[in-house]
Amino acid sequence: MNLNCLEELHISTSKKIFRNLSAASLVENAVKRGEGILAESGALVVNTGKYTGRSPKDRFIVRQDSINGLINWGDVNLPIEENVFNKLFDKVTKYLSDKDLFVFDGYVGAMEEYKMNIRVVNEYASEALMSTQLFRRPCEEELKNHCPEFNVVVAPGFKANGKEDGVNSEAFIIINFDKKVILIAGTQYSGEIKKSIFSVMNFLLPLKGVFPMHCSANIGEAGDTAVFFGLSGTGKTTLSADPDRKLIGDDEHGWCDKGIFNFEGGCYAKTIKLDKEKEAQIYNALRFGALLENVVLDENNRPLFDDDSLTENTRGAYPVEYIDNADLSGVGQHPNTVVFLTADAFGVIPPISKLTKEGAMYHFMSGYTSKLAGTERGITEPKATFSACFGEPFMLMKPTVYAKLLGEKIINHNTEVYLVNTGWTGGEYGTGKRMNLNYTRAMVKAALEGKLRDVEYDLDEIFNLYVPKVVPNVPQEILNPKNTWVDKEKYDLKAKELAKQFHKNFQKFGEVSEDIKKAAPKTF
Helix, strand or coil: CCHHHHHHHCCCCCCCEEECCCHHHHHHHHHHCCCCEECCCCCEEECCCCCCCCCHHHEEEECCCCCCCCCCECCCEEEECHHHHHHHHHHHHHHHHHCCEEEEEEEECCCHHHCEEEEEEECCHHHHHHHHHHCECCCHHHHHCCCCCEEEEEECCCCCCHHHHCCCCCCEEEEECCCCEEEEECCCCCHHHHHHHHHHHHHHHHHHCCEEEEEEEEECCCCCEEEEEECCCCCHHHHHCCCCCEEEECCEEEEECCEEEECCCEEEEECCCCCCCCCHHHHHHCCCCCEEECCCECCCCCECCCCCCCCCCCEEEEEHHHCCCECCCCEECCEEEEEEEECCCCCCCCCEEEECHHHHHHHHHHCEEEECCCCCCCCCCCEEEECHHHCHHHCCCCHHHHHHHHHHHHHHHCCEEEEEECCEECCCCCCCEECCHHHHHHHHHHHHCCCCCCCCEEEECCCCEEEECCCCCCCHHHCCHHHHCCCHHHHHHHHHHHHHHHHHHHHHHCCCCHHHHCCCCCCC
16 A cells, blocks of 8 residues: 555554455454454454443543534543644554554445545554444445545554543543544554544534434335434344344434435444344354454354353444345435334333324433443442433534434424333343343334334323333233333332433433423423
8 A cells, every 4th residue: 555645644654554455354464463363153353452342531522613612522522632632643653653554445424425435544454354344335446536534543552641641541532623533542442443433423414414323224125214223232233133124224324304324334233142043133244254352252263142251242343234134225215213222121111102202302312221230330230321312422412403303303204203112021120021022023013014103002101101002913911011010019119210310310401492391201
């Protein structure tokens, strides 16, 4: 590769620069360099070391006049001064000066009007494989004329000196909008590459009137499109990988005046407790060319997907074409149906309920799910977790900006919105049991096929949700969660406890219209 292509980034190296190598070549390089080994299935398996997930307290945005009035500064979007970025950038580029570099040139955004050309400069071949499989890959002609609009420089081996360097630890992820550069160092967790690029898209697209969504999406035989919002562990990837529907995308989309479009060209699925039968499409996609992060192998190099000894956040990255019935265009019509997924460990949210426009905006801004006992130090019982827009760490503007766009889309396209609980029933975590996946699939199927449009609904008096009385192929007694609890009084106490937490969380949004506030759970 010609060194000139990195001159604008002030990056030069005495070693080789490899540009847009094939997945096979990247795997070969990674194995030779000792970055990982091949599983029996052919997937490349790497251990990301200390960092096995995102490091939110190490993600910064350079404070600049051009964005100051637009960024939702706070505990999620941490500001950093430009001189700190400049010094770290100089140190990282110097660190890379004696390294082989693996460059990926491609783009995000499947719709031509909104695509963004990117360049990812990687220290490791395995992370270049991640970029190759997750972002959209250009054809030869596009590659000849490729001019990146945003650059990502990734140096896992460089460790910062924490406060001395103006950051919080040895790792840092810094987004610089004026220089159009993302600097990632000190962490080998590849999700930082993906999520930083999508954070940029989530900031830029609303300025063009496009609603960016942290969601998966699929399309039915009749061309009907559905999108699925949900935090990690709620089943977003599992439910969107439906053998009866074509997958548009796994994680990030935009909704514009023409319809929806996928940002990416691949999927980044959680693999903990991956079931070969229930999640066959994902399981079969983890083959040669795929990247597995922190998945433990047995003595025969077979993945032990139930083993969380390295982390519960085990991941698999693969191109969308590894899913048998993927729609490779990455584009769909305006969604007929929007599904919000929550894994309620309190066992009190109905398994499915229909939302008004205002209810959709309320629950979108709330972004509720649960953390479970044992998943983090200090958590001994289920804990309500709220992440605005079902992806707060990646949404750089105020949640009201994104909620307003959602409300406009729902009205303009007559879209139906449902809240689906993939969590617990018959009691809270430890007493009840996880919602049957087959029942959840049946509920989602009924919603997508319009079979819940004309059924009768009951109003859940605590959560202010409209619950269908009947859903095809689902036992009627589970539709009202209170019916599944032996101790009805305890159900009421838990439900009211969660309702109060919804109210407490929503106070942070400040001025919100009364119509949206009225869609909140009731307090007693």
